[in-house]
Amino acid sequence: MAASYVxxxxxxxxxxxxxxxxxxxxxxxxxxxxxxxxxxxVLATWGDAVAWWRVLRADGTHAPRLRAEATRRLRxxxxxxxxxxxxxxxxxxxxx
Numbered sequence: 001m002a003a004s005y006v007x008x009x010x011x012x013x014x015x016x017x018x019x020x021x022x023x024x025x026x027x028x029x030x031x032x033x034x035x036x037x038x039x040x041x042v043l044a045t046w047g048d049a050v051a052w053w054r055v056l057r058a059d060g061t062h063a064p065r066l067r068a069e070a071t072r073r074l075r076x077x078x079x080x081x082x083x084x085x086x087x088x089x090x091x092x093x094x095x096x
Contacts, residue, residue, distance in 0.1 A: 001042065005033060009042040012096070013050040018077040020094035021087055023058045030096045054079075054094075060087040 008031045016022055024036035031039070036058075043052050053070035056062050060082070062070040071085045080091035 001038070005031070005038075006042050006046055008033070009039055010046060010050050013043070013047070013052065013055055015096075016051060016054040016094050018051075019079050019092070021054045021056055021074070021079060021089070021092045022094055022096070023089070024055060025058060026093070026096065027055055056087060060089045061085070 009027060012027050012030045013022070022030075024039045027039045028035045039055070043050075043055060051073075053062070053066070053073040056070070061067065067085065071081075074087060075081065080088040082088045
């Protein structure tokens with residue numbers, strides 16, 4: 001994966017304010033190259049450098065292995081949530 005692509009993905013994620021979220025697809029659209037899976041790969045490999053918990057699946061959830069930690073961090077930031085720990089995308093999605 002090209003370093004410039006990785007930097008662009010991390011830059012987009014780094015700009016998401018506390019209490020707001022993007023989906024993997026949103027990040028891909030803002031970067032303008034590749035798709036949600038590639039964004040996920042960047043975050044899985046280099047995501048510790050940014051607020052990875054602010055990027056989630058299109059249904060407002062995180063992968064099961066990330067869910068507890070991500071939910072804890074999102075709630076601490078005041079991110080709008082629905083019952084069951086799902087993020088309220090209509091209220092929380094960042095316009096970029």
